[in-house]
Amino acid sequence: MATRIRPLQRRPHARGPEPRTFAAAALAALVLGLLPLAAVAAPPFGAGSQDALRTGGPQAALILDLWRLLLAVCGVVFAAVMAAFGVALWRARRGTRDTPPELQGPLRGEPRSARLVAAATGASAVGLCGLIVASVLTDRALARLPLSNALHVELTAHQWWWQARYDDADPSRTFETANELHLPAGRPVLLTLHADDVIHSFWVPNLSGKKDLIPGRTATLALRADVPGRYRGQCAEFCGLQHAGMALEVVVEPDAAYAAWAERQRRPAEPPTDPQAQRGQRLFLAGTCAMCHAIQGTDAAARRAPDLTHLAGRARLAAGTVPNGRAQLAAWIADPAAFKPGTNMPGHRYAPEDLDALVAYLETLR
Numbered sequence: 267m268a269t270r271i272r273p274l275q276r277r278p279h280a281r282g283p284e285p286r287t288f289a290a291a292a293l294a295a296l297v298l299g300l301l302p303l304a305a306v307a308a309p310p311f312g313a314g315s316q317d318a319l320r321t322g323g324p325q326a327a328l329i330l331d332l333w334r335l336l337l338a339v340c341g342v343v344f345a346a347v348m349a350a351f352g353v354a355l356w357r358a359r360r361g362t363r364d365t366p367p368e369l370q371g372p373l374r375g376e377p378r379s380a381r382l383v384a385a386a387t388g389a390s391a392v393g394l395c396g397l398i399v400a401s402v403l404t405d406r407a408l409a410r411l412p413l414s415n416a417l418h419v420e421l422t423a424h425q426w427w428w429q430a431r432y433d434d435a436d437p438s439r440t441f442e443t444a445n446e447l448h449l450p451a452g453r454p455v456l457l458t459l460h461a462d463d464v465i466h467s468f469w470v471p472n473l474s475g476k477k478d479l480i481p482g483r484t485a486t487l488a489l490r491a492d493v494p495g496r497y498r499g500q501c502a503e504f505c506g507l508q509h510a511g512m513a514l515e516v517v518v519e520p521d522a523a524y525a526a527w528a529e530r531q532r533r534p535a536e537p538p539t540d541p542q543a544q545r546g547q548r549l550f551l552a553g554t555c556a557m558c559h560a561i562q563g564t565d566a567a568a569r570r571a572p573d574l575t576h577l578a579g580r581a582r583l584a585a586g587t588v589p590n591g592r593a594q595l596a597a598w599i600a601d602p603a604a605f606k607p608g609t610n611m612p613g614h615r616y617a618p619e620d621l622d623a624l625v626a627y628l629e630t631l632r
């Protein structure tokens with residue numbers, strides 16, 4: 267005789283959260299919800315600042331407004347989803363060890379839930395459309411920056427440094443520099459962007475959005491920097507081994523300071539007067555250095571590497587990777603790859619007194 271199958275015993279399901287599940291979910295929601303605060307705890311404004319939340323001009327401010335709107339809308343959506351999740355957990359039926367498995371699905375449809383899901387879908391679609399409109403409007407506002415009296419700079423990206431040519435209506439007043447961009451506060455700047463080898467991307471978060479530099483193409487980017495200070499730009503498109511070591515220092519200064527800097531850049535390097543520096547100059551011109559670098563006012567006119575005419579005036583060497591100074595210059599010349607593995611500058615073996623002379627010469631290039 268077959269054993270009688272014991273009928274499933276139906277027990278009322280207890281209501282209320284399974285405490286551990288609920289605690290874990292609440293913790294996850296809290297951590298996710300607090301993540302944006304990490305962005306608010308940004309480093310102090312000042313030297314080396316690279317921070318899209320501390321804007322130094324109108325273009326970055328427009329982008330920050332859009333970012334805030336996105337954060338607010340997404341924050342509300344996130345909170346709503348987490349709240350719905352919490353309610354669902356709270357109201358879920360709870361089983362005990364001997365609650366039989368539920369073998370049947372819900373017996374009837376749940377019209378209330380269906381209506382809720384439809385309403386939430388509709389609200390999401392409306393919210394997304396709103397964000398699209400906001401981003402199109404921001405884009406148009408970015409394009410409306412007045413450009414009368416704009417400073418024109420041609421920026422060329424190389425693996426892994428930046429070449430900047432300051433244009434002027436009078437060709438004798440154009441000049442070139444590298445890795446450090448000086449901009450007059452309050453005056454619009456039109457950047458023409460080129461790439462020499464691979465795709466790079468220009469990004470100075472405090473001042474503007476990103477723009478790719480693509481070999482064989484010319485792109486432009488307009489910005490205005492209103493707040494004087496030092497900002498850090500960073501190549502924002504992976505471009506090889508030293509991508510992270512491709513920073514761009516941007517110095518925004520009042521008009522007079524900028525004009526004085528530009529005037530200095532236009533002048534060729536002054537011939538060294540100190541005998542040691544003179545010997546250093548001879549070493550520079552006779553050695554391999556002059557095959558890659560230019561120093562205006564000397565025979566060195568190669569364009570494969572940063573222009574060194576006013577090297578000593580720059581705060582950092584090698585696209586932001588090394589502070590500029592005597593010891594660092596010597597170490598860089600001897601073994602650049604120790605600072606930037608993969609760099610396109612070869613190391614040079616000099617006798618100590620020759621290296622000293624070379625560095626003494628480079629230090630005169632103010």
Ligand code: HEC
Nearest residue numbers: 426427444445554555558571572583584585609610611614
């Ligand atoms: C084969 C070409 C080549 C030769 C030869 C060469 N360099 Fe360079 N140099 C470069 C390149 C490329 C860079 C940029 C490296 C980087 O930042 O990744 C550079 C960077 C530098 C910098 C830093 C410039 C800046 O704006 O921060 C200095 C200083 C420098 N070189 C000095 C020298 C001296 C001095 C010599 C001769 C002893 C020399 N270089 C020889 C290619 C060369």
Ligand SMILES: [Cu+2]
Nearest residue numbers: 501503505509
């Ligand atoms: Cu890069």
